[in-house]
Amino acid sequence: MNRIVAGDVDLAFRWWKRPTVKTGGRLRTAVGELSIVDISVVRFESLTENDAKRAGYQSLEGLKKDLARQSDRTFYRITLQFSGADSRIALRDDVDLSAEQCLALIHRLDHIDKGIGVSGLSMKALELIERYPERRAQELADELGLAKEPFKTHVRKLKERGLTESLSVGYRLSPRGRYVLQHARKTDAG
Structure with a gap:
C-alpha cells in the first residue's frame, strides 16, 4: 500500500460492465484517498510489463492471471494518484x-x-x-x-x-x- 502513497503504483485494471469510478472522482482506500486521473477502455492483449509494474505486479503474467478475461465485460485502465489521508x-x-x-x-x-x-x-x-x-x-x-x-x-x-x-x-x-x-x-x- 505504501507503494501507492509513494507513486510507484498508479494504475489499476478492471473488467466492468460499466465503470464504477469516473475521471476526476475520488476513491477512499485503506491508504487514504485516491484521485481518478483517467479511465479508459483498453485491449487486454495490449498490456505491457510496464503496465504490470505500475499496477503493483511483479510480472505481466501475474497481472493477466489475476485479471482473467471476462467476455461479457469491458476492460478498463484506471490511472490513479494518491491525494492524501482520508478527510x-x-x-x-x-x-x-x-x-x-x-x-x-x-x-x-x-x-x-x-x-x-x-x-x-x-x-x-x-x-x-x-x-x-x-x-x-x-x-x-x-x-x-x-x-x-x-x-x-x-x-x-x-x-x-x-x-x-x-x-x-x-x-x-x-x-x-x-x-x-x-x-x-x-x-x-x-
Whole structure:
C-alpha cells in the first residue's frame, strides 16, 4: 500500500460492465484517498510489463492471471494518484464548531432522515452507537426496526460527516459525533 502513497503504483485494471469510478472522482482506500486521473477502455492483449509494474505486479503474467478475461465485460485502465489521508479522519476530531454550525449539521441530518422517511433516525442511531459501541450492525438495526443494509447505509452517511467510526465489529462515536449529540440533547432540553 505504501507503494501507492509513494507513486510507484498508479494504475489499476478492471473488467466492468460499466465503470464504477469516473475521471476526476475520488476513491477512499485503506491508504487514504485516491484521485481518478483517467479511465479508459483498453485491449487486454495490449498490456505491457510496464503496465504490470505500475499496477503493483511483479510480472505481466501475474497481472493477466489475476485479471482473467471476462467476455461479457469491458476492460478498463484506471490511472490513479494518491491525494492524501482520508478527510473523514480529521473531521472526526474536529469539535471546533460554533452553535450555528452544529445546528446546521443537525438540520442536515434531519433532512437526510426525512429523505428516507424515518424521522429522527440519525440521532437515534448516534444514541445507540454511543450506548453500544462495537455492537454488530444487525443488532443496532434491530433496535431501530430497520433491515441491516439500510442501517449500514445510513451509518455511512454519519461517517461521511465525521460523526462515527467503523470498527472491526460495529461502530463508535467520534469526538465530533459525541459533541454533536450533546449539542442536540441540550437543544432538545432547552
